[in-house]
Amino acid sequence: MISIIGIAVVFIMVLGGYALAGGSLAPIMKALPFEMIIIGGSGVGAFLLSNDAAAVKHTLKDLGKVFKGTKWQPQDYQDLLCLLFELIRLARKNPVAIEEHIENPEESSIFQRYPKIQADKEAVNLISDTMRSASMNYDDPHQVEEVLEKRIEANFHHAMHSPHALQSLADALPALGIVAAVLGVIKTMGSIDQPPEVLGKMIGGALVGTFLGVFLAYGLVGPFASKIKGIVEEDAHFYQLIREVLIANLHNHSPNICIEVGRQNTPAHNRPQFAELEEALKEVKKEAA
Template identity: 80%
Template structure:
């Protein structure tokens, strides 16, 4: 919703200010389709040249994050802590039983209680793989922590590709606007014998290219890239939380301490409250009993 508000504000302030200053939309409206074809078409072509099919699909799907915001909400972090708490308790009490849950999460009664988490393959695999590592009796928990850190970093690097791709397009748009403007000047020079009022309109139309390139770069594509990066990094805290809790488990801390370590390392704006989480964990204990 806030993304739509931002777009409305951009158009209202830019074109509203232009009109209030006495500007006329006629020249812009007349030149806009052709300039958009040149600048927008060139930007799309350059984007396709510099990315493979998978990256293109990934970027197009990530554009929706500008309007949807982060995937994981505060209640999802609470559910994740409850899920991890249940798994750790079972692993401590009966290591054989927990294998049934981590080897087949789709049919696990614990995972099924949290369908949104179960639907995220990376989160499920991260939990299952780490719990499996714990069952292998690693001598050094730091080894698992290092593996998890590299895995999360690799996933983050991949997830940020769409942001980098959009930023590359944003960086190129002003130059593409200049290209369109130069073509407009060439067209104008070919009509140098025309009266000043005609030449003025032609030069104005050429300058629309420069305006459009800069406008798209700094008012839309650049902010889109920044927003996608922010959302991806925000969602990355979810996987960091898995790492924090399960590494604490490898150090043989009490289950409640492991969960509190994860809660404390969650950013404050999405961190579950202590009382809220304690109530949710008590429900988990009651269901297990």
């Protein structure tokens, strides 16, 4: 909702301020379709030229994040801590029993209690692969931490491609606006024998290209890139939390200490309260019993 409000404010303040200052929207509306074809079309072409099909698809999908916001909410962080607590507790109690959950998480009764996390393949794979390594006595915490860090970093780098691609497009749009404006000037110079009032309208139409390029870059595409970047960085904390808890587990801390390490490393606005988490963990113990 806040993104929609932001877009509305941008349009109202720019066009409304122009209109209140006595400007006429008629020349802008008349030139807008043609300038949009030049600027928007060349921008899309440049975007397609500089990215492969997978990156284009990924970016288009990520545009929805501008309006949806972050994927992981405070309740999801608490659910993740409860899930990890249950898995660690079972692995300590019965190392054989944990195998069915990490080898086939889609059918796991533990994972099924947390459907949103279960639906995220990367989160499930991070948990399963790390716990599988521990069950194979690959339990050097520093080695596992390094592997996890590289894996999370690679996934983060991939997720950041969308905001980088959009920011590159935003950087190009003002120049493409100048291209459209220059074409408009060329058209105007071809009609230099026309009266001043005609030439004035033609020059005004040409300048719409410069306006549109700068407006799209700094009013829409650039902010879209910044918003997606912030969301990707925010959601990355969820996977970092998995790393923190599982590394604490490899250091042979008790399950409660492992979960507290994770809680303390959760961003403040998503961090569950200690008492609330304790109650949730008690419910987990009751269900397991």
